[in-house]
Amino acid sequence: MPDDSTVARAPSGTHDVLWPESTRWESLLAAFASRVEGAGYGLAHTPIFEDVRVFRRGIGEASDVVGKEMYEFEDRGGRALALRPEGTAPVVRAFVQHRPPLPWKAWYATPAFRYERPQAGRYRQHHQLGVEALGPADPDLDVEVVSLAEGFFRSLGLAEFELRLNSMGDQACRPAYLELLRAYLSEHRDELCPEHRQRLDANPLRALDCKRPECRAVTAGAPSLADHLCDPCRRHFERVRAGLGALGIPFVLDHRLVRGFDYYTRTTFEFSSEALEAAQNGIGGGGRYDGLVEMLGGPPTPGIGFGIGVERLLLACDAESVFPVAPVPLDAYVVDVAGGTAARDLTDTLRRAGLRADRAFDDRSMKSQLKSADRSGARVAVIIGPDEVAGGVVTLRPLRGSGGQRTVPLDGVVAAVRDAAGHDPIGDDRSRHDAAGPASTV
């Protein structure tokens, strides 16, 4: 195939986010930022790539993400690096490096990279919003983190989603449970699907969330981790459930919920959209990772967090027809059929006055320019032709709503446009979203 047909194309599994969809992304980020900053979380930017060991240690060598999905590369200095496949490990790495005072609550918005075969709701570069909270082992922190995600989804208007909850135990009780599970599964080895028959020794937990009917049948009778938690883990889990109940957050217990990263301990949770037809309907998930800081060389420090998939979340919003975002319209569109110098100067004048203004180029016909003005969504057209130039005036033509056009003196244009447009100058509350962080990082 000639280069031309593939070179101008986003790499497989990646996509462009152009206006007006990009407006929606910014609004989503702003809504998230406002919510989590209002709960004491501070923005953390970390590099988009890290020493590959940051991911290997925490996520686990045996996981699919580390084993076959990482974008690994060597830089010119021979360092082994990887594009981040998820958001937690880098933030925890930053914590270990800088040791901010505890408790430390951070949020992030970042692209994440995994080399997988793309499909609906799954991309090689996707984007995650998330929080991490380090320090407290308090189950109420688990409740806070879960409720932040849940409240965020509700604030967007989502209603058709489910929260599933589980406890993975900790170093005190999980090893014994794993032996129990392995023993049970071994008895039924021949009934498992081929892949999990193979995997039984490496990670028997994985069989629990297998979707194949044969595995389902076996694991239905398998010992449940929830029944084999040590006392501290059991108490922790009970308090998390009680806390969610007290806050009125519905959830279902799912002892099959085994998340794919090794660092999880105790509470794990996942949100899935019930409105999404696609196979990939998980819109967010997370859990506690009380050993991760140590794995990355820090002092024993509990932690918990979640990640939300931006693309999937927006798909879920579409499926429920919620979170529409209308672009802010222009105040004025300058139509110049008198040579163009007036358009050049007048557009500049309007913009300096803080008004949102655009114009046509290339000396197009008046009909064509007005067509563009209409499509731009501008509230008013500012028309300059030979007559206006001769008279030192402009014609203001409302493009939306009622009211006829009128003629105003050139030096009264700003006031007239501001009046006709119902003034919505740049700098109002809407553009303060920038304070939430650079949108370009998402």
Added chain:
RNA sequence: GUGGCCGUAGCUCAGUUGGCAGAGCGCCGGGAUGUGGCCCCGGAGGUCGCGGGUUCGAAACCCGUCGGUCACCCCA
């Protein structure tokens, strides 16, 4: 990594048994002597993804390849 389906104009797609490359939308111009939306007329725009094969003749049939999409695996 494995499998199903699909690649024709900027977009959505027709294209009969193999016989001149099409429509709608969008874009540009005109109807309107200075006026957007609705309507009418005209115009620009395509190596039918790419390569090979079959044939008098291929967008169509065959093989390969690249790309897209959906599903499995796994995950946001």
